[in-house]
Amino acid sequence: MSKPIEQRRWGMVIDTRKCVGCHSCNVGCIMENKLPPGVVYRPVIDLEVGSYPNVNRKFLPRPCMQCDNPPCVPVCPVKATWKRTDGVVVIDYNVCIGCRYCITACPYQARTFDFGQNWSNNAASGRDGGLALETGRKYEQEPSFEYGATWRRGDGVIPKSPVGNARKCTFCVHRLEHSQLPMCVTTCIGRATVFGDLNEPGTLVSQQVIRNNAVSLKAELGTAPKVVYLI
Amino acid sequence: MAFSSLGTTHRAGRERLLWALWVLAAIIGGLGFYERLAHGDKAADFSSYVPWGLWVAAYIYFSGLSAGAFLVAAATYVFRIRVLEPISRLSLLIAAVTLPMGLLMIGVDLGHLERAYLVFVRPQFHSMMAWMVWLYTAYLILLFTMLWVSLKSVQPGRNPGAVTNDLATLRVLGLIGIPLVIGFAGGVGALFATVAAREYWHSPLFPIFFLVGALTSGTAFLTAVVSWLWPSRDAAWKELVILLGRIVLALVLIEFILEWAEFSIPSWYQIGSTYDLIRYVLFGPYWYVFWLVHLLAGVLVPVLLLAKTRSPGIIGLSAALVAVTFFAVRLNLVIPGLITPELRGLEQAYSDPIGNRLTFAYMPSWFEWQLLLGVIAFGVALWFVGTRLFPHVFPRPSQSSEVGQ
Amino acid sequence: MNQEHETQKVSRRFFLNACTALAGGVTLGVLGCQRHEQQALNVTTPGPYPLADAENVIQTTCLQCNTQCTLKVKLQDGLVVKIDGNPYSPIALYPHLPYETPPKEAVAVDGAICPKGQCGVQTLYDPYRLRKVLKRAGPRGSNKWQAISFEQATHEITEGGQLFAGIGENRVAPGFKDVIRLRDAKQAKDLAVDVEAIRKGEMTVEAFKEKNSAFLDALIDPDHPDFGPKNNQFVLQGGRIAPDREAITKRFTFGTLGSVNWFGHTTICEQAHHVAFMYSLAQWEQKDGKFSWAKGPNHMKPDYTRAEFVIFWGTGFNEANFGPTPMSPRVSQAIVDGKLKIAVIDPRLSKSAAKGWWIPVHPSGNFALALAMTQWIIGNKRYDEKFLRSTNKAAANAAGEKSWTNATWLVNTKTGKFLRAADAGVGTANQFVALVEGTPVAVDPSDTKVPVVGDLDVSTTIEGIDVSSSFRLLKEAAAAKSLAEYSEIAGLELAQIEALANEFTSHGKKAAIDFYRGPIKTTCGFYTAQAIIILNFLIGNVDHVGGFMKGGGAWDGMGGKPGQPFPVAKLHPNALTPFGIKLTRESSGPYETSTIFKRDGYPAKRPWFPFTDDVYQEIIPAATAGYPYPIKILWLHYGTPVLSSPAGHLQIKMIQDTEKIPLFIATDIVIGETSMYADYIFPDLSYLERWSNPLGTSPVVLSQISKFRQPAASPICEIVTIDGEDMPISIEATMIALAKKLGMSGFGKDAFGPGQNLNRPEDFHLKMIANLAAGDKPGNEAPEADDAEMDILRKSRRHLPKAVFDERKWQDAVGPNWRRVAYLLNRGGRFEAASGAYEGDFAKHPWANQLNIYIEPVGSGIHSVQGKRFSGVPTYQALESFDGKPVSSRDEFDLELITYKDIYGGQSRTVGNFAGQMAIMPENFVYLNAIDAKRLGLSDGDTVRVESASFNGSFELGPGQAPSKVEGKIRIIEGLRPGVVSVSYHYGHWAYGSRDVEIDGQRIPGEPARGKGLLTNAAIAVDGYLKDVCLTDPIAGDSAFTGTRVKLVKIASASGPPAPIAGWVPAGWAVR
């Protein structure tokens, strides 16, 4: 209970053999963090390899790699993004100026920009009559709790963050603080995602990251991801 | 066709037309600014995967113009290049007009413009972008000081001693300015080149390429302005324009050599992702931007014209072609670096059915052009105010332009 | 720095266990709550997170698809913002939490659910959700509406009259009061008995008329009393009605209104699978002194976690089926552990096929493949002979088995019936006969004392009757074609078929075949299903660990078990006895005993379906044809037959006909593709706002489980007052109001008996939950909620209006059972511990009963159109119309069309799920193998129109509407059998918010993104005999989704060359 943040090192292992490409982590994350359209933290890539009849499909869920050498961090002109000592690369929505430099710098395209859209933007709007035009959209105004804060998005001349910010997977630190695993882990249909403290020798993550079939994406770049794949 | 060939009434009519066009541009642009303030970047077509678009290209274009024009002026003062002396103040004014245009452009591009000051409060020394901001600020201060001093030096009745002093000051400021400008002109290149994730950008040639590009476009722009708007149409003017034309020609050629290097090296054995992107630039859906706008209108035609002609009008036209089409070069530097999924299949993994923000296809929207137009209108206004405020950017007319013809 | 904060609410031990459960052994490590320097984001003190509080959680059940997973719904400011899996349940967490875990502790754990489940918030809060009753303000289908009060609406449909005079329709529409003519329970019962006598040939129509002359005007047609009362002219057509709200709508239709015409949608779903199981598992049972075949359960599944080899035949574990949420973790883990090998038989490389051995069968080749495997297994003696030879329970037990088959029973080959022991002179008329070393012996299947082990492969003559054993008949049927011929039809190499059969029979009892819609959506679907089930029986895998399982079962919600407080079916004083032939002639006895048989003989004008029910695609065509009788009121609930049925578009014209369907009402949550043609649409509550009856689950779960839906979200629908009771509009509210207006039984005051009213939805639904709480036998009761739990129950419902949650009313509904009920409500159901799965080498909840190789009821039944006997064992047959003519099409239609469901799409219901379905795939594609694309000169992204022999690519929708076009973009892939074109479900909408509607004179724009993509159902082949409905299996009534050939007509080229795709791929994945 008393482990200081410096001694923790969160890591994630995604077993692509177990991943069934269901997109549950993808959508679960969207709903958990109340992500608007255009913002996605964990898309799931569906690749076809080979040719008929020797063909197969591979699935690659892609959260933020929480790189140990995160190329997204040094580019930020205002130090709005940094790597915490527990390994989570965070963005301070209250500082980010929305220049999107970090988005270009991430080799995994793990960052997206919040343009201030809502899911119900293109639906008919107006007062409720026979239909729920108004009540139906209320849930979209509810705040999210990323980084353990309360975020009410808003448009306007000075947009309310995280509108106008770069956004990315947070490793669900707001849930970790409440002793809950990240959403994409708990809702993983294939039970393909494990999460834990890499500094704890007993955890499944610690055991799995050193497996023979463990790989990092674009290891050649030296970003040292803390999300590792079993292939 | 040279500006001065028109008759007075004709000219008045023409001026009214230009005014009307400006007002139109200002209105359209103004509406764009309103949209931007009220609804953010929603109407823009750049996205989460192509996060930089027309505006960023325009920003580096304008800042390049500024840098190029400034370098001409600074060189004049520092190296005491006599022939260029008459246009030094003009160069400074051009630099002083185009830089705010660029900054305005990048300002609206930010998600939180109101926080831009944080770049000074929370300095990040690793960030090329932070460095750019600091350099621009320093440059902006320097530029305005130089403009002020240089204008002061040609104030009627200024005593020669003071003028000498002024020139000395300018020389020192120019001396400081040259590395500063080289720093930021190249730095913009570095801003892209240091992004290791983007193979297309990640080239050591980029800063030099950008620097030469800044010089080329800035000088070309200056040349066009001198050839068209210079009040006196005398032999000196003609010589000046011819000289500028030569410089532009040389720069275009150097730029082209660099471009050749930039394109040919990664493509030589026809493998690799940069090759794919270059092929995309050359033969992809926007092939015409490279072949027609850039190569034909921006290199081939001007080079042929500049090499052959001694007519200031045609030189002006060629230089204008170079300057304007250079925008295409900027677009082709920024956009293709972003249009490839970093991981295969990402383009189909998840989309944005509301605003289409998760796509690798980018085509500047009307809104983006609208704001660009607004920025140009803003620049024209600045220019207008600048030339009214400081008529001395142009030497006193020795004869009316009509007489020259 | 580094000061300690004690913030942990959950005990650490518990938490670690939970994590272990969650991520298969992962522990989250030790969580500290340390403050770290100034930077705000480096603080790890728990921030605000209301979703981790048990007071913001309600457990209920999903219905984004029919897997019906158990949910944990999370609330924030009174709104549902997040949905997760209920950790108490084995569906969402494997293994699940102990049932006793207090909600305060359980809240730390989230179970897993699929992407559709995750996106349910957008179904609930769809801006196009209906709030008020809409009445048509233009011709049917014009999408012009008027919002009216609930009171006006229920009044109008009760009374009938010139309801649409306002828009110039002067016809008189019937009201419920005109249709519900037989109102007396005793009368109904007497008439029912007499009609039964007619069917049995014990009474003539004339005698009937004479006896019942006073009541003849209550009948549809006195000359055909077997049509039943006029009440039958009320038809309830339910889509996703079962098992969701089956109990209450059946109560209403059967008991209250006295109509036989209650329908689910199973024949467009997978009825052949169900019916084949029900007959394959039918038991010879004695009831009221008479013996008959009692149909068995409709589903068995492989024991995925312990099996060594599982074949997924036209289904998978990850996309649809029953379904990704409970199956994927079990199957995935077993595969990765190297314990399980799977084969997937599917023309399409599904996400499931990607995890195993893909067998790209020809879409019309499944039956041939099954028979080839049967032939090979029999020929090579790879079946479990010992298992097959046990004829009864005693023999099974002696052989160390739980179940037994009728493989050795002798069949009279002339009649298709089993030889009875009486006829063989060895026993009674209710016993069967097997040869034991050549001697006929009586077989009593349920006998536990005298084991009879029969001869398997025999044929002989007994008492002059030619008989063969069931097994012999199977063997002969499987030999109808040679292996080479079968392999040709299946489109697979013979060696591959042999390898598959060999593998399947190489794991003893630790192998099984799972199948669902893929192989059976064809006119021989029943036989195909039967053949696949028999393949399982042949290896004797039933009930064995690693074999074929019936699942853990559920508690009885209907209250039929001793000690349960509310036997709801019986608690219906004055219930009418519904009688007569159902509109679709399903479950209505053999054609030959009907009065129309006497009139028409063979061929029947429209087919009869004595072996099945829910013949959904036939309801509207039958009503339109007026066969066997015309109808008056159609109530469509939660269904969209026009869109979801093959060739359903033909029904658009039919439902626009106010003569044939005089009153058409619908309950829906939006203006749907079919409800848009209704006269009145009543808003319904979504699955997150309402009750359901108790629900079981598929045999994926091997421990006992019962779940239900309860109101989690505050209702979107208008709150109305019925008889002084406030409640949101829903189908329950509508039924309550109607029954009260009509003065019929079963609803309202004393509906269950004196002092027990049914005035509110919970009056009904909570009673069934009380039955679950009471358990299956005395001593099996659930615990009572303590005060702390009662407090959570209240607090977590603080956002619900009184019209939904009024504790006193809930308590009143169940009386002294309330605290036990509360315990279940807090947990979203009743769940046996995971240890309830196995007992020794067998399932703890085994089938332990009869398995049929030969199905007597079918084998002795007659095809009503062809007048020929069906077969009791699967007999090869190609695609055919009802009249037996083979289905063929011209050469230009050169591609086989198949359809499937994507993991992120829930039927046609999730198009408003923008964060799920629409963002993952904004439109669906016309998938084509690269070989075909090349042959046809098509490129990726080209737009094509889908045409078939019966369909030209577009269809009309109605007045003022642009036609719907079946056009989509090509996507070229390798993972598809060449010659096949596959198009998913879920897209191609023309309503559901995709187009503009007018309400109260105001235009409400649609969202065109919802109309993207295509649905190919309109292209599906039409039956050559009936010509107004799709090809249909005559036994199961199942609609044929397979077998249609189409052509693709290019109408536009892909726009613009694609961006360079140079993206990075993990090493080894870049084979192509």
Ligand SMILES: Nc1nc2c(c(=O)[nH]1)N[C@H]1C(S)=C(S)[C@@H](COP(=O)(O)OP(=O)(O)OC[C@H]3O[C@@H](n4cnc5c(=O)[nH]c(N)nc54)[C@H](O)[C@@H]3O)O[C@H]1N2
């Ligand atoms: N994601 C999701 N899951 C669902 C539902 C949903 O809407 N969405 N609905 C639920 C319901 S109601 C049902 S009935 C079940 C249905 O569950 P399934 O039957 O498993 O699902 P389908 O996708 O209809 O069909 C299964 C497979 O059959 C394949 N197939 C098509 N034609 C043929 C053929 O001719 N031969 C063979 N061998 N295979 C063929 C398809 O490619 C597909 O992969 O799913 C339930 N689960």
Ligand SMILES: Nc1nc2c(c(=O)[nH]1)N[C@H]1C(S)=C(S)[C@@H](COP(=O)(O)OP(=O)(O)OC[C@H]3O[C@@H](n4cnc5c(=O)[nH]c(N)nc54)[C@H](O)[C@@H]3O)O[C@H]1N2
């Ligand atoms: N091409 C193709 N067609 C198919 C299939 C396929 O795989 N491919 N699958 C088939 C299968 S397995 C099935 S089960 C059927 C399903 O077919 P149906 O049961 O006819 O249709 P559903 O898509 O379940 O949706 C029914 C309609 O109910 C309404 N609705 C949605 N939610 C609610 C609610 O909460 N309450 C009420 N009252 N109404 C609601 C909506 O209008 C929706 O359109 O489709 C079949 N059709």
Ligand code: SF4
């Ligand atoms: S994956 Fe991208 S966003 Fe995440 S830490 Fe690495 S570079 Fe930064």
Ligand code: SF4
């Ligand atoms: S977008 Fe925000 S976080 Fe990213 S670099 Fe710019 S300021 Fe930093």
Ligand code: SF4
């Ligand atoms: S860790 Fe949390 S934020 Fe990151 S992808 Fe998973 S759910 Fe999303």
Ligand code: SF4
């Ligand atoms: S939820 Fe799990 S199985 Fe599904 S796509 Fe994500 S990682 Fe794969």
Ligand code: SF4
């Ligand atoms: S499989 Fe998904 S959509 Fe279907 S019931 Fe389960 S959670 Fe809901």
Ligand SMILES: [Mo]
């Ligand atoms: Mo279904």
